[in-house]
Amino acid sequence: MNKIVIFDWGGVVESHENNMEELMQIRVDTIKRFNESLSREEILSRWTNITTKGNNAGAVSDIKEIKEWLALIERNMEIDVPLAEFVSTYNEEGRKIKYYKDVVEYAHSIKEECQIAILSNLLPIDKDRIDYQYDLSKFNHVYLSFEIGLRKPDSKIYEHVTKDLNVNPKDILFIDDDKDNITAAKEYGWNTCEAFGYELDKIKTSVKNFLNTK
Numbered sequence: 001m002n003k004i005v006i007f008d009w010g011g012v013v014e015s016h017e018n019n020m021e022e023l024m025q026i027r028v029d030t031i032k033r034f035n036e037s038l039s040r041e042e043i044l045s046r047w048t049n050i051t052t053k054g055n056n057a058g059a060v061s062d063i064k065e066i067k068e069w070l071a072l073i074e075r076n077m078e079i080d081v082p083l084a085e086f087v088s089t090y091n092e093e094g095r096k097i098k099y100y101k102d103v104v105e106y107a108h109s110i111k112e113e114c115q116i117a118i119l120s121n122l123l124p125i126d127k128d129r130i131d132y133q134y135d136l137s138k139f140n141h142v143y144l145s146f147e148i149g150l151r152k153p154d155s156k157i158y159e160h161v162t163k164d165l166n167v168n169p170k171d172i173l174f175i176d177d178d179k180d181n182i183t184a185a186k187e188y189g190w191n192t193c194e195a196f197g198y199e200l201d202k203i204k205t206s207v208k209n210f211l212n213t214k
Contacts, residue, residue: 003171004141005207006161006190007107009120009130011177012197015098026093033089034079046076049123058121061149066124087125094129100197106204108138113211117141119161119174121151141165152176153184162188173210175203 010016016023024044031043038046049057051069060066070083079086107116122130122144136142143161150157162169169189176182182194193206 002167003114003211004117004165004167004173005107005110005114005210006117006119006141006143006172006174007103008174008176008178008181009118009122009134012175012195012203013099013103013133014129015100015197016177017196017198022097026090026097029093030086030090031077031079033093034081034086035077038077043077047073048076056151058123058145059149059151060124061147066146070125087128090125091128091132094126095132097129099133100200102200103197103203104134106200108135110207110211111138111140115140117143117161117165119143119152119157119176121145152178152181155184155188158185158188158190162190173207175206 007013027047028040028043031038051057051060051065052072053065053068055065057066057069060069067083070086074081074086110116116139118130118134118136118139118141120130120143124146127144130136141164143157143164145151145157148157148160150160162172165172170191173191173193174182174185175193175195176185177194177196179194182192186192191210193203195202195206
């Protein structure tokens with residue numbers, strides 16, 4: 001099976017229909033568990049995905065820098081809590097977000113016809129949630145931005161994945177809800193399907209056409 005279908009996560013599996021409102025809410029609810037005095041607006045304005053070294057935490061594979069970023073979040077929010085407890089609370093709140101179980105079931109169902117993979121821009125503290133929703137152990141390949149140090153739509157991430165898979169770009173179908181990510185993947189030679197998780201019929205049609213193409 002040389003053909004590979006690569007799924008995005010946010011927007012394709014996890015629902016971001018309400019302009020990422022649910023994602024913003026888990027940040028608020030997490031911080032409120034430790035500091036009730038901060039308003040929603042203060043929490044969202046103080047939250048940062050940028051590390052102390054100026055990098056996006058979703059593209060950092062250095063464990064020390066990731067820990068420094070989490071410590072920065074705590075300082076910004078005026079909280080003092082063990083990092084493990086903070087992450088556990090964030091994960092607990094995150095599991096409340098709606099996700100498309102039918103997309104997950106479909107992804108797992110096509111493993112007899114092709115390999116399946118994940119490619120997602122992900123903050124380190126979101127990994128537990130993506131594993132809970134997707135069951136990463138069922139995927140042949142998993143590419144998470146913070147683990148490989150690259151983020152979509154940087155062309156280098158598509159190059160990295162293609163080389164790691166050791167396949168021709170034309171043997172890859174990439175499903176993502178972000179136009180910029182899709183455009184960059186298409187420019188690299190991948191087949192693409194721009195779709196949200198609620199467009200499962202569109203995803204199925206794209207996969208079927210891809211698998212039937214020689």
